Each structure stands twice: as C-alpha cells, then as structure tokens.
Amino acid sequence: MKAFLEALTRTTAFRLARLNGLVFLALAAALVGYIYFATAGQINASADKDATREFNEIAWLSGETRYDALNQAIIERAAATRDYLYLLADSQGRRISGNISVLPDDRMPTDERLRTSFTYYVGAGKERAREARGFVGRVSGDRVLLVARDMGDAPSVIARAVQSVWIVGALALLISLAAGVLASRAATRRVDEFNVTARSVMRGDLRRRAKVTGADDEFDTLAKAMNAMLDEIERLIQAMRHAGDAIAHDLRSPLTRLRSQLESALSDADKPETARAAIEDSITEADSLLKTFSAIMRLSRMEAVDPRAFVDVDITALAHQMAELYEPVFEDVGVRFSYAIAPGLRTRGDGALLAQALVNLLDNAVKYGATGPEADLRAYRNDASEIVLSIRDGGPGVPAPDRERVKERFVRLDQSRSQPGAGLGLSLAAAVAQRHQGRLELADGLRNGDQPGLQVQLVLPTLAPLKEKRAPVDTPKIVQPKPAQPQPEPTNHPAAE
Amino acid sequence: MRVLTIEDDRDMASFLKRALEEAGHECDLAADGETGLNKARDGDFDILIVDRMLPLKDGVSVVSEYRSGGGTTPVLFLSALGEVDHRLEGLQAGGDDYLAKPFAATELIARIEVLHRRRDTPPPVTKLTVGDLEMDLLARTVERAGQKIDLQPREFRLLEFLMRHAGQVVTRTMLLEKVWDYHFDPQTNVIDVHVSRLRSKIDKDFQEQLLHTVRGAGYRLQA
Numbered sequence: 001m002k003a004f005l006e007a008l009t010r011t012t013a014f015r016l017a018r019l020n021g022l023v024f025l026a027l028a029a030a031l032v033g034y035i036y037f038a039t040a041g042q043i044n045a046s047a048d049k050d051a052t053r054e055f056n057e058i059a060w061l062s063g064e065t066r067y068d069a070l071n072q073a074i075i076e077r078a079a080a081t082r083d084y085l086y087l088l089a090d091s092q093g094r095r096i097s098g099n100i101s102v103l104p105d106d107r108m109p110t111d112e113r114l115r116t117s118f119t120y121y122v123g124a125g126k127e128r129a130r131e132a133r134g135f136v137g138r139v140s141g142d143r144v145l146l147v148a149r150d151m152g153d154a155p156s157v158i159a160r161a162v163q164s165v166w167i168v169g170a171l172a173l174l175i176s177l178a179a180g181v182l183a184s185r186a187a188t189r190r191v192d193e194f195n196v197t198a199r200s201v202m203r204g205d206l207r208r209r210a211k212v213t214g215a216d217d218e219f220d221t222l223a224k225a226m227n228a229m230l231d232e233i234e235r236l237i238q239a240m241r242h243a244g245d246a247i248a249h250d251l252r253s254p255l256t257r258l259r260s261q262l263e264s265a266l267s268d269a270d271k272p273e274t275a276r277a278a279i280e281d282s283i284t285e286a287d288s289l290l291k292t293f294s295a296i297m298r299l300s301r302m303e304a305v306d307p308r309a310f311v312d313v314d315i316t317a318l319a320h321q322m323a324e325l326y327e328p329v330f331e332d333v334g335v336r337f338s339y340a341i342a343p344g345l346r347t348r349g350d351g352a353l354l355a356q357a358l359v360n361l362l363d364n365a366v367k368y369g370a371t372g373p374e375a376d377l378r379a380y381r382n383d384a385s386e387i388v389l390s391i392r393d394g395g396p397g398v399p400a401p402d403r404e405r406v407k408e409r410f411v412r413l414d415q416s417r418s419q420p421g422a423g424l425g426l427s428l429a430a431a432v433a434q435r436h437q438g439r440l441e442l443a444d445g446l447r448n449g450d451q452p453g454l455q456v457q458l459v460l461p462t463l464a465p466l467k468e469k470r471a472p473v474d475t476p477k478i479v480q481p482k483p484a485q486p487q488p489e490p491t492n493h494p495a496a497e
Numbered sequence: 498m499r500v501l502t503i504e505d506d507r508d509m510a511s512f513l514k515r516a517l518e519e520a521g522h523e524c525d526l527a528a529d530g531e532t533g534l535n536k537a538r539d540g541d542f543d544i545l546i547v548d549r550m551l552p553l554k555d556g557v558s559v560v561s562e563y564r565s566g567g568g569t570t571p572v573l574f575l576s577a578l579g580e581v582d583h584r585l586e587g588l589q590a591g592g593d594d595y596l597a598k599p600f601a602a603t604e605l606i607a608r609i610e611v612l613h614r615r616r617d618t619p620p621p622v623t624k625l626t627v628g629d630l631e632m633d634l635l636a637r638t639v640e641r642a643g644q645k646i647d648l649q650p651r652e653f654r655l656l657e658f659l660m661r662h663a664g665q666v667v668t669r670t671m672l673l674e675k676v677w678d679y680h681f682d683p684q685t686n687v688i689d690v691h692v693s694r695l696r697s698k699i700d701k702d703f704q705e706q707l708l709h710t711v712r713g714a715g716y717r718l719q720a
Contacts, residue, residue, distance in 0.1 A: 290599055298681075324651060325677065328690045352680065359683050366685050 017180015
C-alpha cells in the first residue's frame with residue numbers, strides 16, 4: 001500500500017492534480033478574506049458609527065444637564081429600544097441604570113473612551129447569545145457609561161459563511177486530489193502498456209505493438225509514433241538479416257577458392273614456381289574479398305552520414321573531373337566516350353559520396369559497355385529542376401523486370417558473373433542517391449544492334465543552399481528572367497580544358 | 498633508415514618488421530602507446546609508423562603529444578579496415594600520411610620512402626630534371642632532349658608528382674590520393690590508363706624509357 005501510494009504520488013497526473021488543489025485552496029482563502037472584509041468589516045464599521053453617535057448624544061446630555069437627567073435618559077432609551085445596550089455605573093463600576101446588568105469586562109475605563117465588544121444573553125430559559133460592540137467611557141464626573149450596538153445574528157452569519165467557504169475549499173482539494181488519482185491511474189495504465197510493449201520488444205518479440213485505442217488522444221499519437229518506429233526497426237533488422245545471409249552466401253565461393261589455392265600451394269611446396277603462382281592467386285583473391293568488405297562497410301557507413309553535415313557541392317566540376325578521369329579508360333577498351341555537362345549545377349551534399357557513386361556507375365559502364373561502340377555522361381537540370389547525372393552505354397543492359405532487383409546488395413545478373421565485382425556498385429550508388437533524397441533510375445541506353453544498352457540516372461533534388469550570412473543590400477535587386485535551360489545534347493568533345 | 502613501429506597486434510608488427518628489414522631498413526617495435534611515445538622521444542628515428550588503436554594511449558594522442566613535445570619525425574598512421582573516415586583526424590593530430598589496413602608491403606615501403614625524402618626537401622625549385630626530361634614549373638612546360646611535350650593539366654600534375662619522387666616507387670593509391678585527391682579505389686584500372694597515356698607522351702619517341710612499371714607495386718620514374 002505504501003509503495004502504491006509512493007508510486008501514485010510520483011505520477012505526473014497526480015502532481016498536476018495536487019498543484020490544482022493547492023491553487024484552489026489559495027483561491028478559497030482569498031475568497032474568505034474578501035467575504036470577511038466585505039461583510040464583517042462593513043457591519044462592524046456601521047455599528048461603531050451608530051454607537052458613537054448614541055454615546056455622544058448621551059454624553060452631551062450629561063454635560064448640559066444634571067445627573068438625574070442622564071439617568072432618566074438612559075432609562076428611557078433602554079426601555080425604548082432593543083438595538084442599543086446601555087449601562088450607567090458609578091465610579092466603582094456598580095450598575096446605576098441601563099438594560100444590561102454588569103460591565104462586560106473588569107476593566108475600569110479611564111477618561112479615554114474605549115472600544116469594547118462582548119457577548120450577552122437574552123431571554124429566560126432558553127438563553128440566546130448575542131453579540132454587541134460599542135464604547136465605554138467616563139461621563140458626568142467619574143461615572144461610567146457603556147453604549148453598545150446590538151449586532152444581532154451578523155457575526156454568526158459571517159462565521160458560517162467563512163466556515164462554508166473553508167469547507168468548500170477543503171472539499172475541492174479532496175475532489176481534485178481524487179480526480180488526480182483517477183486521472184493518473186488512467187494515464188499510468190496507458191504508459192504501462194507502452195512499457196510492456198517496449199520491454200517485450202527488447203526481449204526479442206519484434207512483432208509486439210502498442211495498442212491504439214482510437215480515442216485519438218496524445219497517447220494514441222504516441223502509440224502510433226512508437227509503432228511506426230518499431231515497424232522501421234523491424235524492417236531494418238529484416239534487411240540486416242537478409243544482407244547477412246547474402247554476405248555469407250556471396251563470400252563462401254571466393255573463400256572456398258582461396259582455401260583450395262592455398263591447399264594446392266602447400267602440396268606444391270616442393271615446386272617453388274607453381275607454389276608461388278598459387279600464392280599470388282590467393283593474394284588476388286584475398287584482395288578482392290577485402291574490396292568487397294570495404295564496399296559493405298562503406299554502405300553501412302552511409303546510414304551514419306549526417307545530412308546536416310552536407311556542404312555545397314559543385315556537381316558541374318565533379319562531373320567534369322570524373323569525365324576527365326574516365327575518358328582514357330573508355331578509350332582503352334575501345335569505346336567512344338563523350339560528355340555534356342551543363343554549367344552551374346550545385347546542390348547540397350557529400351562530395352566524396354557523390355564522387356564514389358559516379359565512379360561506380362562509370363566503372364560499370366566500362367565493364368559492361370565495352371561491347372558497345374559508345375558511352376556518354378550527361379549532367380543537366382530536368383523539367384522538375386532536379387539535377388540529373390546520366391550515364392549511358394551500349395552494352396547488354398538490364399532487362400526491365402530486373403531493374404529494381406539489381407539495386408539490392410549482392411545481386412548480380414547471370415551475364416555479369418564473369419566480370420569481377422561483388423554486386424555492390426549499384427546498391428552503393430542507390431544508397432548515395434537515397435541519402436541525398438534522390439533516386440537511381442535504370443532504363444535502356446544507347447542501342448547497339450540487339451543490345452539495348454543501359455542508362456543509369458542519378459537524380460538529385462536541388463537542396464536549398466546553406467543559409468549564408470549576408471550584409472543587408474540597399475540597392476534593389478534586379479531580377480533577370482532566366483532563359484530555360486535546354487537539355488544539352490552530348491557532343492563529341494576534343495578536350496574539356 | 499631507422500623506423501619505429503608502434504603496433505599492438507603481434508602478427509601485424511612482425512609483418513611490418515620483416516617487410517621493413519627486407520627493404521633494408523632497421524625496425525624497432527613498441528606494443529603500446531606509452532612505450533611508443535617514450536621510445537619516439539628518446540630514440541633517433543627517421544620514420545614513425547603508428548597504429549591508430551593502441552593500448553594505454555591511442556595513436557592519435559601519441560602523435561599529438563609527440564608533436565607538441567617538439568618531435569618532427571614524419572609519422573605514417575595505420576588504421577583498421579573501415580576507419581578511413583578518421584583520415585582527417587589523424588592528419589590533424591600531426592600525422593603525415595595515412596594507410597588503411599590491409600595493405601601490401603610494397604605500398605608501405607613506397608610511402609615511408611616518400612615521407613622520408615620529403616623530410617629533407619630541397620628549397621623550392623622552379624625546374625625539375627630527370628635524365629633529359631625537364632619540367633619548368635613556372636612556365637608550365639615540359640621538354641625532353643630539347644623537344645617540347647604537350648601535356649594536359651592533369652598529366653602535368655601526374656608527371657610533376659613522379660618527377661618530385663624520381664627514383665622512388667609510387668603506388669596507384671598514392672597517385673589517386675596525391676594527384677587526384679580521391680580516397681577510394683575504383684574497380685577499373687583508371688590510374689594505369691592515365692599513366693600509360695603519359696608514358697606514350699614522354700617515352701614513345703625515345704630510346705631510353707624513363708617511366709617504369711614496378712610489378713605488383715606501382716611506378717617509378719628514373720633515368
């Protein structure tokens with residue numbers, strides 16, 4: 001029970017309810033204060049005023065006339081009204097006349113007039129307490145005069161009002177605490193559900209999802225977000241498992257080859273030349289395995305690339321560099337290579353990744369396009385204002401049904417089995433495109449007889465340039481209409497520089 | 498030359514030691530960062546080879562402490578596979594070059610020889626000469642035996658790098674890094690193609706070949 005209370009009082013909902021109750025209590029206190037001063041203060045002030053006037057009248061009488069007249073006046077006034085209480089006493093405080101029997105307190109008044117308030121009782125048998133307030137002072141020599149205004153029921157009415165406000169306040173506090181307990185239990189139940197879901201996912205039940213009640217409240221929003229996150233995690237884990245399987249499958253054959261080469265090197269140990277050749281083959285095999293591993297790691301690291309670290313990348317310059325780098329390579333394999341690169345293409349991105357993607361695509365074009373007569377690289381802005389880096393070759397191409405599949409890791413079409421590589425080049429380029437919120441599109445390329453060729457387009461959105469700190473410019477900006485940029489036709493170029 | 502290798506992996510260390518000694522260098526070993534830093538400070542070495550991940554003190558700290566203590570010996574960082582992103586970090590800490598594992602022994606030897614040569618660079622020159630091949634760095638012209646050779650800008654830079662390291666082996670990766678400033682390896686033989694183009698321009702019409710291919714390693718420009 002104690003633990004339950006502790007857990008309860010820790011919840012946010014309960015803390016809010018408690019705060020709410022305290023605020024309500026403070027309001028009640030303020031209200032009590034206001035009622036008290038607005039009613040009791042008013043009544044007391046008016047009673048004091050009446051008593052003062054009455055006292056002054058009587059005191060004036062005692063000044064003008066004899067003591068008898070004073071006595072007479074008090075007897076008359078006491079008989080005529082119940083609203084005032086009078087008492088005339090001698091210097092010892094003994095009653096001479098008036099409608100109350102004794103001075104309400106033992107204090108003997110000095111010359112000064114003193115304020116007094118007291119309770120008195122009326123009626124025989126069922127005595128009823130009444131409140132009065134007034135003044136006591138000396139008149140006509142050393143006689144004592146008390147004049148007080150009867151307050152009737154006013155004080156108890158005020159007291160009851162104050163009391164009821166306090167009671168309402170206390171009730172409100174209790175009710176708000178109780179409401180807090182209920183609300184916090186409801187909220188805690190929902191939160192507990194989330195905790196249960198999270199824990200079972202942690203224990204490995206990846207299919208578990210948080211319940212969406214349909215109330216469409218903030219908890220539902222949270223549940224939906226949590227479920228979406230879990231869906232993504234599940235998808236990633238599936239993808240990872242798939243990649244793991246693919247890696248295992250794909251690395252088994254080169255490792256097997258490596259092993260048999262080493263084994264034959266061992267058995268040929270007495271024939272140094274043969275053994276040496278086998279060992280050299282093994283090193284080549286190991287190097288290509290390591291290349292595959294590097295590519296896998298590059299792919300994984302891609303996930304960690306932070307788009308916030310992107311910088312301005314000059315795509316035009318990058319494309320020129322790549323074209324220059326690969327032009328002699330195409331020439332070497334007997335392919336006519338041309339390029340057409342529009343000026344002023346810029347976007348935000350990671351220059352090294354984009355260069356890597358282009359290298360992969362150009363490598364592919366060299367490897368698979370060598371059977372065609374020509375290849376080209378084009379860079380331009382399309383109608384949707386996206387930057388397109390297009391590489392076309394005249395090789396065997398990729399049949400339409402396989403075009404999505406070849407972008408996956410380790411997927412190699414049968415016809416490419418004879419070429420070196422691990423089937424990661426396109427998936428790396430696709431990952432780079434995705435990282436830049438772009439895409440990789442495959443289509444037919446430069447047809448060459450019965451070979452359709454391949455076109456690979458790396459499409460990048462033009463990301464907003466980085467915010468630059470600029471001094472305010474006073475001169476009005478002259479806006480020049482930009483001519484529409486036509487898609488440049490590839491030209492056979494002699495030299496780019 | 499005397500090389501200090503700070504490497505905790507025993508197999509790797511003995512591989513390095515053997516490779517260095519086969520190439521005619523002396524090699525001292527340290528198996529952790531603390532020992533390595535002390536040896537580097539006390540000993541008189543021509544090159545430090547430092548692994549990034551070390552017990553007691555990691556490679557980057559070793560080098561930055563060594564540098565802040567006034568050490569000037571060139572440093573080659575080694576990193577495990579997949580740590581290439583840390584290249585900049587290593588260079589900023591005071592490393593002079595960076596090599597990702599695994600690497601061929603020839604690559605390592607080529608790099609430390611270039612590093613060592615760079616240490617005692619002659620004052621800036623305006624002319625480079627290898628045999629009868631001359632390069633004027635100001636006029637950006639190249640002549641061989643008095644005959645002008647036309648080079649494209651990239652070819653000029655490639656030849657300049659080879660001439661500055663004349664007599665030394667430069668690897669394909671080094672060329673890609675230093676001439677093109679790319680830090681990845683293409684599947685195709687991009688560099689070979691560029692080098693053979695350059696070769697056809699400077700060697701084709703001459704009896705003596707200057708640009709040699711070093712099998713399994715790279716290239717060497719030598720008269």
